Amino acid sequence: MINRRNFLTTVAIGSASAAALAACGQPAPSQTGSADNPVTINYTWWGNDDRAERTRKAIALFEEKNKDIKVNGNFTDFPGYWQKRATEAAGGGLPDVMQWDLSYLRDYGQRNQLLDLSTVKIDTSAFDKSLLPSGQIRGKTYGIPTSTNAFAVYYDPAKLASLGIAEPDGSWTYKEFNTFLAEVGAKGNGALFGSTDYTSVWWMFNIWLRQNNIEAFTEDGKLGFGKDDLKKWWNLTADLRGTPALVSEERVTQLAPKSPFGSNATATEVTWDNYMAGYLADSGAKALKVVPVPSDDPDNLGLFLKPSMLMVASAKTKNKDAAARFIDFMVNDPEVGQIFKTSRGVPASKTQRDGTTFEGADKLVVDYEKSIEQYLKDAPEPPIVGFGTLEASFKRVASDLNYGKLTIDGAADAWFKEAEDLIKQNA
Amino acid sequence: MTQSPTLSRRSAQSDSPLPRKSRQRGADARAGYTFLLPWLLGFIALTVGPMISSLYLSFTNYNLFEPPKWIGLDNYTTLFQDERFLQSVGVTVSYVVFGTPLKLAAALAVAMLLNSKRRGQGFYRSAFYAPSLIGASVSIAIVWKAMFGDAGPVDQGLSIFGINLGGWVGNPAMTMPMFILLTVWQFGAPMVIFLAGLKQIPADLYEAASMDGAGPVRKFFNITWPMLSPVIFFNLLMETIHAFQIFNSAYIISNGEGGPAGSTLFYTLYLYLRGFSDFRMGYASAMAWLLLIVVGILTLIIFRTSKSWVHYSGDTK
Numbered sequence: 001m002i003n004r005r006n007f008l009t010t011v012a013i014g015s016a017s018a019a020a021l022a023a024c025g026q027p028a029p030s031q032t033g034s035a036d037n038p039v040t041i042n043y044t045w046w047g048n049d050d051r052a053e054r055t056r057k058a059i060a061l062f063e064e065k066n067k068d069i070k071v072n073g074n075f076t077d078f079p080g081y082w083q084k085r086a087t088e089a090a091g092g093g094l095p096d097v098m099q100w101d102l103s104y105l106r107d108y109g110q111r112n113q114l115l116d117l118s119t120v121k122i123d124t125s126a127f128d129k130s131l132l133p134s135g136q137i138r139g140k141t142y143g144i145p146t147s148t149n150a151f152a153v154y155y156d157p158a159k160l161a162s163l164g165i166a167e168p169d170g171s172w173t174y175k176e177f178n179t180f181l182a183e184v185g186a187k188g189n190g191a192l193f194g195s196t197d198y199t200s201v202w203w204m205f206n207i208w209l210r211q212n213n214i215e216a217f218t219e220d221g222k223l224g225f226g227k228d229d230l231k232k233w234w235n236l237t238a239d240l241r242g243t244p245a246l247v248s249e250e251r252v253t254q255l256a257p258k259s260p261f262g263s264n265a266t267a268t269e270v271t272w273d274n275y276m277a278g279y280l281a282d283s284g285a286k287a288l289k290v291v292p293v294p295s296d297d298p299d300n301l302g303l304f305l306k307p308s309m310l311m312v313a314s315a316k317t318k319n320k321d322a323a324a325r326f327i328d329f330m331v332n333d334p335e336v337g338q339i340f341k342t343s344r345g346v347p348a349s350k351t352q353r354d355g356t357t358f359e360g361a362d363k364l365v366v367d368y369e370k371s372i373e374q375y376l377k378d379a380p381e382p383p384i385v386g387f388g389t390l391e392a393s394f395k396r397v398a399s400d401l402n403y404g405k406l407t408i409d410g411a412a413d414a415w416f417k418e419a420e421d422l423i424k425q426n427a
Numbered sequence: 428m429t430q431s432p433t434l435s436r437r438s439a440q441s442d443s444p445l446p447r448k449s450r451q452r453g454a455d456a457r458a459g460y461t462f463l464l465p466w467l468l469g470f471i472a473l474t475v476g477p478m479i480s481s482l483y484l485s486f487t488n489y490n491l492f493e494p495p496k497w498i499g500l501d502n503y504t505t506l507f508q509d510e511r512f513l514q515s516v517g518v519t520v521s522y523v524v525f526g527t528p529l530k531l532a533a534a535l536a537v538a539m540l541l542n543s544k545r546r547g548q549g550f551y552r553s554a555f556y557a558p559s560l561i562g563a564s565v566s567i568a569i570v571w572k573a574m575f576g577d578a579g580p581v582d583q584g585l586s587i588f589g590i591n592l593g594g595w596v597g598n599p600a601m602t603m604p605m606f607i608l609l610t611v612w613q614f615g616a617p618m619v620i621f622l623a624g625l626k627q628i629p630a631d632l633y634e635a636a637s638m639d640g641a642g643p644v645r646k647f648f649n650i651t652w653p654m655l656s657p658v659i660f661f662n663l664l665m666e667t668i669h670a671f672q673i674f675n676s677a678y679i680i681s682n683g684e685g686g687p688a689g690s691t692l693f694y695t696l697y698l699y700l701r702g703f704s705d706f707r708m709g710y711a712s713a714m715a716w717l718l719l720i721v722v723g724i725l726t727l728i729i730f731r732t733s734k735s736w737v738h739y740s741g742d743t744k
Binding site for chain 2: 250254386388
């Protein structure tokens with residue numbers, strides 16, 4: 001006779017061995033779902049409420065068209081996003097599909113955390129051939145760009161008009177750009193500054209290096225520029241620091257996480273062109289315009305299209321096919337383009353781009369990227385391992401410089417010390 | 428059940444006059460351990476285990492993705508060449524040195540005020556205690572940031588008196604006073620303990636002192652302080668340890684960066700950034716162990732000095 005205890009033990013042993021047997025079976029093939037019994041994939045992204053709302057719409061559309069797949073969405077802000085991924089990766093539990101940033105592609109791709117997307121079915125025929133390499137490392141495709149962005153100088157025409165300053169046309173040298181900032185600062189009378197110190201932005205430095213035909217990183221993962229280049233770069237705005245041409249670092253810190261431009265403290269800002277929607281919402285301005293960055297060589301603006309975001313999948317995902325279908329949908333489907341417009345950047349796939357109607361501010365961004373087409377060079381390869389840390393420390397050291405805590409020489413020494421330490425660490 | 432035969436056999440073998448009692452004690456102990464078991468398992472799995480593995484990791488180079496590489500004491504030695512590490516030590520020490528005594532002074536002062544009987548006492552006690560309940564929360568850090576920000580209430584309030592400091596959040600010279608104010612404001616927990624201590628001091632001591640013509644200052648130093656010294660000692664110890672662990676408010680107010688100009692780069696914040704932003708878990712573990720050792724040594728020092736100023740009732744001194 002079976003008494004209660006024996007019965008429970010039998011059940012427990014039975015189910016445990018069933019689970020164990022299942023675990024030692026052949027490597028689980030990619031699971032497939034059906035309309036009645038869909039597979040669930042996890043998708044995570046960074047962003048704000050606006051992007052969350054758009055993503056929710058895109059997911060709903062995907063589920064409607066793919067009844068056999070359910071998508072579980074989840075988002076955080078940008079800094080928290082990477083800390084979360086780091087913990088998940090350490091525990092072996094990255095979400096199936098993730099929105100990704102170029103800065104972190106190598107960190108995870110090179111360390112076998114991401115799925116080689118060339119092994120699954122994703123249609124990349126509508127992508128510009130010069131863009132795809134930015135998602136590839138050593139011949140493997142880890143990321144598919146959703147969209148592109150390019151560097152630009154934003155300005156607020158209404159603010160310039162009120163100061164009686166003519167709108168710039170974007171063909172300017174660094175000297176002319178500085179003069180322009182100084183003029184805004186002088187006429188702004190303490191209420192409006194020229195801009196944030198553009199030399200504290202890594203990507204602008206990267207563009208300046210390209211304008212001078214210097215590579216930021218060498219192929220073997222070392223720095224391609226020297227301390228003197230960096231000093232020269234930070235010297236560009238040496239005369240402007242502490243004047244109304246540049247908003248003080250104190251204000252920048254006070255206003256964070258909003259940018260000084262979005263908070264109406266400056267008339268211009270040098271940054272990625274897909275921030276348009278965010279700036280319009282933050283500043284309440286009627287219209288904002290974008291023009292190319294300054295360059296001392298009018299034929300070489302150093303500009304490139306960067307994948308503003310990539311879609312990647314976890315190397316450990318159990319639902320490869322479902323993940324691939326979701327990525328394919330997010331990067332290629334014209335209706336997804338209609339949902340996101342340029343808020344992720346200009347859609348990277350031609351199918352998606354052509355299927356989207358751009359109006360108003362979105363059209364300005366698309367037109368800007370068209371207008372600089374002739375100057376564009378190849379997108380940079382995914383930067384070195386640990387690039388996210390390098391970029392953050394670039395910003396921090398430049399901020400110390402603006403606070404007057406470091407001299408230009410001291411700042412260059414400080415950044416190089418960290419960079420060399422990091423490169424050694426990851427070698 | 429299976430246990431009873433064993434027990435009866437043991438009692439049969441024993442000739443001692445106390446078999447019943449020891450049997451009883453053994454059963455008690457078993458019951459005790461059984462009830463302790465869930466906690467014990469949790470303690471071993473969630474505290475001791477991670478501590479041991481973190482000790483191991485502190486001797487390795489571990490980036491979360493690849494297996495840890497043994498590098499001996501390298502993490503510990505490079506710490507002292509790391510300028511940001513030294514900066515974080517400086518920031519934390521100044522916070523502990525200035526913040527803790529001020530907080531304790533505020534707690535003691537308010538506890539003494541609340542010790543006398545007056546109307547609405549319960550309300551005042553809760554009102555002063557409330558900040559320390561919510562003080563460590565994320566929302567308070569956000570409120571604090573807004574209050575001390577550009578054109579925030581503090582800035583505007585001070586400008587009424589002709590003091591124009593601007594926002595404190597972006598000014599490296601003002602962030603530390605701001606954090607010290609934040610911790611002083613959360614004096615509720617030590618205050619409640621002080622209050623309990625004050626209640627223990629016999630009222631007749633004060634009456635006798637008054638008869639002898641002692642003023643309030645004399646009474647404080649000759650009665651309150653020595654009688655309260657064990658409680659002061661306890662509070663000093665707890666608040667010092669607590670102050671070393673400041674993290675939440677620093678993370679929120681500085682956007683997780685320790686700015687402006689590194690002025691809020693607290694030890695734990697730098698530790699966190701090293702571990703989770705720079706993927707240097709070995710380094711972060713070394714920092715954690717160093718913190719543990721330093722806090723341990725400080726605690727020991729406070730214990731040692733306590734002999735000369737802490738008085739327990741029943742002391743013959």
